[in-house]
Amino acid sequence: MNPPLHIEAAGDSDVGHQREHNEDSFAVDLDLGLFVVADGIGGAAGGEVASRMAVDIVRSFCKDGEGEITQPTGYDEEVTPLELRLVSSIWRANERIFEVGQRDPLCYGMGTTFAGVYVDGSSACIAHVGDSRVYRYRKRRLERLTEDHSLWNEHLNTGEQLPDDVDPLLARNVVTRALGMGKTVDVATRVERPEAGDLLLICSDGLSGPVPELEIAELLAQESDLAATARSLIDRANQHGGPDNVTCVLVRWNAGG
Template structure:
């Protein structure tokens, strides 16, 4: 597989600062998105620390041989990088009064040929568009999701809940954090959307699917998603990363080329 990437982050229409952060490493096929929280500029600090640390450390590991790693080894490398990033944010939050209480959600992906490893903490999401169908392939670590899972409220009722943003996991809040990692098979034409809740809270899944299905290209799709979130109110920072998979073209053999065969 070969992959094309696009990323964009936008403050939205209400917030004065942008506490989201994104990082792309196309050479190592690593993408990272974080949505920070905390007073002053602490959320900005937490999300930037998370994406910067994971981008650098995981990228270095991939360069040193991670491209050939088995799924179990890659999963462990992702967990270690996130654990180290979590400790750095936690220590900073506890050593600087301005950063007290800061933290960040996280969603990340590592693409390896016909496989992708998706890791997440909190309610930043990953969706997959395949064969015209959009599917959310991460499950939010949030109080709202726990209530849905327990049957206390329906998915329809959840759309109007006032506590959508209460997450049950985040980097930097405690000295340890549990990264949920899942492996997925990649198919030709798949589009993976990584996003903060500034998109998913403002744009219904059906509209997200419509925009991606327009096939205008990743950059145009990414800009349309951000514009749509802002058009619906832009109440939070909005970040998106898009990754599209394409099968590598099959090289024809010398004899086929000589005979003019396709």
């Protein structure tokens, strides 16, 4: 029997060079095994409110162990309890963000992307909505574990051409799913079995947009301290112009107790 793996994690966030406010939120909770990045959408303070609500509600739901957990329609009957709890927490966050957005004129239309990892024993459940991403760096190879819910990606997957009047750059930045966009939301999930040495990167598109994946992989290979690595990734995004808020959370599995 393999010995249990030890988890370490760190996160950081920055407003970037072209935004006045940081609408990203994140959580690093080693006790819960919960690691989250949310990228807010909406005018005024709405985006910041939505992203913070998403992080706080999901964290509270997972921490308290309370709240209704139901079998999601269309999910495999063998879906794990870990996955059910994470998905249920995201549904709860979506409902509340939508309710506040409908009720409060200052937050009307607010929403947020969500990318999170929930760890229990030898499993890691990954859940995401929108274009915040989760990557795995394993044996010097970077692999994207999530698929953007964006206008560009939807057309790419169906093989359809974008309309002539749609700017391809704009299409990459238009999300087709986000928490708060409607009363319900479709959450994409996958369950992974981490190995010793695995490093997961959860990030907003403030990193994945301006920084090529090759550069991300090079930075992950250079640093051993996770807090320093998160800062290096953010610095690189800002070197590329810092067009957006940028947030990174890193989770690493090490051999030993």
